[in-house]
Amino acid sequence: MSAPLPSAVDRTGVLASHPAFATLSRPVLESLAGHFAEERYGPGEVIVREGDAGDRLFLVASGSVDVHSADGRRSVFMRSLGPGELFGEMALLEPDGRRNATVTASGPVRVLSLPKAAFAEALQAEGGLRESVLRLREAILRFRFLRLASPFGALEPAMLEALAARMTRSDFKAGETLIRQGDAGDFALLIAEGEVEVVRRDGAEERRLATLGVGAMLGEAAILTGALRNASLRALTDGHAFRIDRDALLELFERDRRIGLQAIQLLRLRERPRQAPNVEAHERRTVEGDTLHILKRKDTGAFFQLSESGWRIWQSLDGEATLREIAIAHMLATRTFAPQLVADTVAALTAAGFVEVQSVTRDVAERLGGRGGGRGGDSALRRIGAVLRRLFVWHWDLGSGDRLIGSLYDRGGHLAYRAAGLAVLAAIVLCGTAAVVVTGPEARAAMERGWSEGWLWLVVPLVYASVALHELGHGLSVKHYRREVLGAGLGCQGPVLFAYVNTSDMWLEGRLPRLVVDASGMVVNMVLAGLAGLALLIVDDPEAAAVLWLFAVVSWQVVLVNLNPVFDLDGYYLLSDWLDRPNLRTKSFRRFLELVRSGELGIARRHPVEIAYSVLSLVYVSAMGVVLYFLYRPLLASWLGDAGPALLAELGALAIALLWYASSSAFLSRSLKLAWRESGRQPAAGL
Amino acid sequence: MREQIVKEIVDRYVSDETFRAGVRADPERAIRNAGFKLDDEERALLKSVDFSQTDEQLSARMSAGWSDPIGTPWD
Known part of the structure; x- marks a missing residue:
């Protein structure tokens, strides 16, 4: 059962609640209320139709109505209106007197209607109704313009209203310069009437880039990027534009970050990304038979792989086409609608340095993303x-080393890659290892009898030399495939010192060559262990034999440690290359976090390798801390003997376990952070 | 095919989550409900485009996804 209709007194109250009528005196309001008639409409019923002559205005008494305007053959939803809101007044104010929108009841609606003559009479009355209505008209026109003709048309009505309120009108004459090339970009212009040209001056030459009309937005990139104007804007005809200042726009975006980000996405769809210079492209086939396109930045040594779809996008990044045009071209070419993936691909290429596009300034990102200053900086x-x-994770780059390693390869290293060379190496490993096993008891006995410190310290440089040779092994294999060693250096992960060579150039090769490069460091360690084992057969001195035996054992331990696929060791690269999954760790953690966040078991079914890898990695890291604690506690107690309290051994073992957790966490945190960001990513975040 | 209408659909798709979900479920209906009035040619094009797949499914169609930064150690 419906509520009773508002009485005349209620009508006065309803009228007074509208800002346009609020300034009228009580007698004028009561007189005006007497002219209002009550009308009822059912769901979907048209109250006013666009194009019809306007004979009255309406005030919604109860229920709500939807307002639509035609834009060509498209009907655009403008907004919904509820109790106390006015519609239909525009036709009573415009010279042609026609409705500019269709209003339908979205449910049972009761409205109060005021005839045109009574409205005209009220406009003449004292109390500022005319001024209020004209302000309302201007706001509606701006709202309508933003909805129908601006890049912000897809935003929510409340945002458009707020944006309309912040725009200032700027009239211009033909020939006037509205934006000057080289100036700071702190405002954007939305052309509401007239025609303008965009011109760029290069030295003495001036070039027209575009002619634009109603609805064109100019200078919005500078608002987001803080860049200087890269072109001038000149009026071709008289007209007017709406000016939006940077601070006003950002303040508005900040009020509702979700909508602010949406607005930025809409603006960024109009960016024109361009391929960076110094990029070369290569092709390679995957194990599944797909073609991958590998991009290489010659100056930075960075690599990026693209599928066929990604490659198509890459080829269209000419600095002329907008992101939106690229997405549409992609849809027409592939019959697949994926604007977000197109945007994400371009964003990933940009982040990796392969695409040039003006990026959003830090203050904009912080204001919208809530990062940085708002949290008081670094804690x-x-x-x-x-x-x-x-302290625990660092590296020291020693330069390329490509020429040196290439020279070593040419001067004999290449022999190791021939059949005879490989046979000799295999024989050294097999025979040497057998010798280590056979002489093991004797060597251990020599060690237990005690040895001089000089012999002991010999093992340390031998191990470090073997680490350098291990890396040389990777480098020689890179040269074997005629690729470039892009860097070499030393580093530290927690308590472990290491050396490295950058073998990224092998991304341009297939799976097998990459596996060879991954494994060759460990092959060097096995050969060194084998050589030490063979030396054991000819060395008489028991202490020297003990050093050789220890070195062989440590070399095999280096191989075993390197097989660990959790950290950035050879085993990880062997696994990811064997699976043909670059960035295996980050991808795996991303899937794992998606699974944890959503609880959707289908993720585990679709990505079993990634889920298994991440779970096993976390189990390994967790378990190893416990293992280290229980391994070192008795060892430390035994070493301390009566010299220290049992608590010291406990604390020592605990410190080792904590050191393990600290160093492994530091190691894994980067992948986890990346994965966390990506697993919680909103659609089109890359825009 | 009017370019402007496709541009507006892209804008709406990127900025409106509800519209995006609607397009994936029933593109013709979602686009019609959003107020876009298509002609026969545009409707035919619409029918020939695959709107149903999620980003993840689209990306997974290629073994390595669409794009992947690789080999940038020590950055």
């Missing part, structure tokens, strides 16, 4: 974390 905990990371 003490974060600073301590940074110091610990610098």
Whole structure:
């Protein structure tokens, strides 16, 4: 059962609640209320139709109505209106007197209607109704313009209203310069009437880039990027534009970050990404038979792989086509609608340095993303974390080393890759290892009898030399495939010192060559262990034999440690190359976090390898801390003997376990952080 | 095919989550409900485009996804 209709007194109250009528005196309001008639409409019923002559205005008393305007053959939803809101007044104010929108009841609706003559009479009355209505008209026109003709048309009505309120009108004359090339970009213009040209001056030459009319937005990129104007804007005819200042726009976006990000996405669809210079492209086939396109930046040594779809997008990044045009071209070519993936691909290419596009300034990102200044900068905990990371995770780049390693390969290294060379190496490994096993008891006995410190210290440089040779093995294999060694250096992961060579150039090769490069460092360690074992057969001195035996054992341990696929060791690259999954760790953690966040078991079924890898990695890291604690506690107790309390052994073992957790966490945190960001990513975040 | 209408559909798709979900479920209906009035040619094109797949499914169609930064150690 419906509520009773508002009485005349209620009508006065309803009228007074509208800002346009609120300034009228009580007698004028009561007189006006007497002219209002009550009308009822059912769901979907048309109250006013666009194009019809307007004979009255309406005030919604109860229920709600939907307002639509035609744009060509498209009917655009403008907004919904509820109790106390006015519609239909525009036709009573415009010279042609026609409705500019269709209003339908979205459910049972009661409206109060005021005839045109009574409205005209009220406009003449004292109390500022005319001024209020004209302000309302201007706001509606701006709203309508934003909805129908601006890049913000897809935003929610409340945002458009707020945006309309922040725009200022700027009239221009033909020939006037509205934006000057080289100036700071702190506002954007939305052309509401007239025609303008975009011109760029290169030296003495001026070139017209575009002629634009109503609805064109100009200078919005500079608002987001803080860049200087890269072109001038000149009026071709008289007209007017709406000016939106940078601060006003950002303040508005900040009020509702979700909508702010949507607005930025819409603006960024109009960006024109361009391929970066110094990029070369290569092709390779995957194990599944797909063609991958590998991009290489010659100056930075960065690589990026693209599928056929990604490659098509890459080829269209000419600095002329907008992101939106690229997405449409992709849809027409592939019959697949994927604007977000197109945007994500371009964003990933941009982040990796392969595409040039003006990026959003830090302050814009922070204001919308809530990062940085709002949290008071770095916390003490974060600073301590940074110091610990610098202490425990660092590397020292020694330059390319490509020429040196290439020379070593040419001067004999290549022999190891021939059949005879491989046979000799295999024989060394097999015979040497047998010798280590056979002489093991004797060597251990020599060690237990005690040896001089000089012999002991010989093992340390031998191990470090073997680490360098291990890396040389990777480098020689890279040269075997005629690829470039892009870098070499030393580093530290927690308590472990290491050396490395950058073998990224092998991304241009197939799976087998990459596996060979991955494994060749460990092959060097096995050969060194084998050589030490063979030397055991000819060395008489028991202490020297003990050193050789220890070195062989340590070399085999290096091989076993390197087989660990959790950290950035050879085993990880062997596994990811064997599976043909670059960035296996990040991808796996991303899937794992998606699974945890959503609880959707289908993720585990679709990505079993990634889920298994991440679970096993986490189990391994967790379990190893416990293993280290229980392994070192008795060892430390035994070493300390009566010299120290049992608590010291406990604390020592605990410290080792914690050191393990700290170093492995530092190692894995980067992948986890990346994965966390990506697993929680909103659609089109890459825009 | 009017380019402007496709541009507007892309805009709406990227910025409106509800519209995006609707397009994936029933593109013709979602586009019609959003107020876009298509002609026969546009409707035919619409029918020939695959809107149903999620980003993940689209990306997974290729073994390595669409794009993947690789080999940038020590950055």
